[in-house]
Amino acid sequence: MLTRTRPTVLCVDDEIRSLETLERTLDEEFNVITATDADQAMALLEQHNVQAILCDQRMPGRTGVEFLTDVRKRWPQTARLILSGYTDSEDIIKGLNEAGILQYITKPWHPDNLLLIMRGACRLYELQNENELLAMEMRLTEDQAEQNVQQKKQRLQKAFQLDEIQRHENSPLNNLCDQAAKIAPYDVSVLVTGPSGAGKELFARALHYNSLRVDRPFVVENCGAMPDELLASELFGHKKGSFTGAITDHVGLFEQADGGTIFLDEIGEISPAFQVKLLRVLQEREVRRLGEHQRRKVNVRVVASTNRDLEEEVRAGRFRQDLYFRLAEVTLELPALEKRSMDIPVLAKGFLKKAVQAFDKPVQGFTDEALDCMRRYCWPGNVRELQNEVRRMLVLAEDEWLSADLLSPRVLRAAPVEEVAETEMLAELDGSLKERIETLEKRILRETLIRHRWNKSQASKELGLSRVGLRSKLERYGLNKDFH
Incomplete structure (x- = not known):
């Protein structure tokens, strides 16, 4: 089996404890090298092939954005990420424009989320290298290129067919997929609701790839926890010089999605002030870039998603009712797993x-x-x-x-459905002590045996029981290994 070389990541932070925490989090999957300032980091980049850089923004000497701007000139393919406890929109926009920041990570960060982000950053580096190699080795004719594009479109359409969404034949998703199939061809705004991780973006893509807009772009924007100015720049675009850091004209996602679909994830997180701006765009079907007076017509289908109860947010006065009705011409509610x-x-x-x-x-x-x-x-x-x-x-x-x-462990120790009611009995006053103890004992025995692959010797040793005593309890509770 081919062994892949672990990606190398460079962490830059003037706080030693912060560096140590980052290294402990990342060193299971990456080769981690560290630096406490920009000059030391530059020296390490000369010596190592670095796939991704995770840099603190506020450091003595050069800031993170200034350092990564220099990195971009010399090592443009290296993925660049900023880590900061501050959310200054000017810093963010400057980082995106000048340093080509891939992602802006706010403190405090979650270890699992940071690992996920760094995997994606290193994968992007690999894809960029592969793309360059392919570009050097292959010279496709126009007909071949067109054929490849069509093949990719066909694969995408097939991958996001509603029939391809994985589910049981009696799944609650069946009715939801039927509804989605009916509304996909029509230009109505759709609000997809449901808990985080339930697959809302999957349904948004399915709506697009089953619509008449399938040959036009599908673009995504996560609206959660983003400053209004940055969100406006991302969605509506901006003109060069319209604010600090706007060194080039930027085409917003509404214009990029013209003729296609825009997916606004976490729509329930946008501020009341931005709700007014978004409502105007949806009503007038036109956008105005920051720093411009000209309005540009756009023909975009909007699919939005949220894990909030937007009707409750409307009643509480936190979300505009008129915007809600613009977004929720049709609502698809995804159930939790x-x-x-x-x-x-x-x-x-x-x-x-x-x-x-x-x-x-x-x-x-x-x-x-x-x-x-x-x-x-x-x-x-x-x-x-x-x-x-x-x-x-x-x-x-x-x-x-x-x-x-x-x-x-959290999955292994989950109680069977039929035991949940018994376990709840533990908190009731009329449950006997014997019944409560037996319920817990049965749960403990089962979890221990599974963990030891039903090796009774190891289980009895851990539980402090003799093999005879363990066998007796298994017979009493009807606990036998009837799985293959």
Whole structure:
């Protein structure tokens, strides 16, 4: 099996403790080198092939943006990211324009989120290199290029067909997909609601690729936690010199999506002031770039999403009612994954197939016991959490079957549905002590046995029981390994 070289990332921060925390978080997946100032970082870049740079904004001497601007001139392919506890919109815009910042990460950051961002940054570096190599090696004729474009479009259309959305034959998503199929061809605004990680962007793309706008662009903007000026610049565009850092004209996403679809994620997070600006664009179907007087007509279908209850936000006065009705001509409400547990095995197998291809680590599949444990867990992170769990299991696997002991403790210890009612009894006054203890004992026995792959010797040793005593309890509670 081909072993991939670990990507190298450079972390730059004048605070030693912050550097140590970043290194501890990243060193499991990356070769991490560190610097406490821009000059030291430049010297390291001369010596190492660095895929991504994570740099603090406020440092003695040169700021993060100034340093990364210099990096961009010499190593333009290296992914550049800023880490800061401040959200100065001028700094952000300057970073995007001058330093070509890939992402602006605010403190405090979450380790899992930071790892996800850095994986994406290093993958972008790889893709840029691959693209350059392909460009050097291949000289396609115009007909060949056109054919390739059409093939890619066809693959995209197929990938985002509503029939291709993975689900059980009796899934609650069936009715939702039927609704989406009916509304996709019509130019109506759609609001997709549901918890984070439930697949709202997947449905937005399906609406676009099943519409008459399929040959035009589909663009995405996450509206959450973004300053109004920066969001306006991203969506509506700006003119050179309209604000500090605007060194070139910028075409906004509404113009880029002309004729196609724009997906506004986390729409419930925008400020009341920006709600007014967005409403005008939707009403007039025209945008005005920052710093310009000219208005430009746009023909764009809007699909928005939120994990908030926008009707409640309207009643509370936090979201404009007129904007809500503009966005929600049709509403699609995605259920949480725990509301469609029958989909979990289907999704898990689909994610495993993709992970096997990505990691080049073939396995046969999941044991029945592992799938049963997955069905019992509530999945607060929804589909995204399930995908991460499957990838984790594959990475840790040593056998050809992914067994239950590879699951994270929080998933493994989830109570079966039929035991939830019994467990709730523990808090009731009329439940006897004996009944409460037996419920807990059964849960502990089952979780321990799964973790030890039903090795009774190891389980009895951990629990401080004799093999005879353990066998007696298993017979009493009817706990037998009936999974393959």
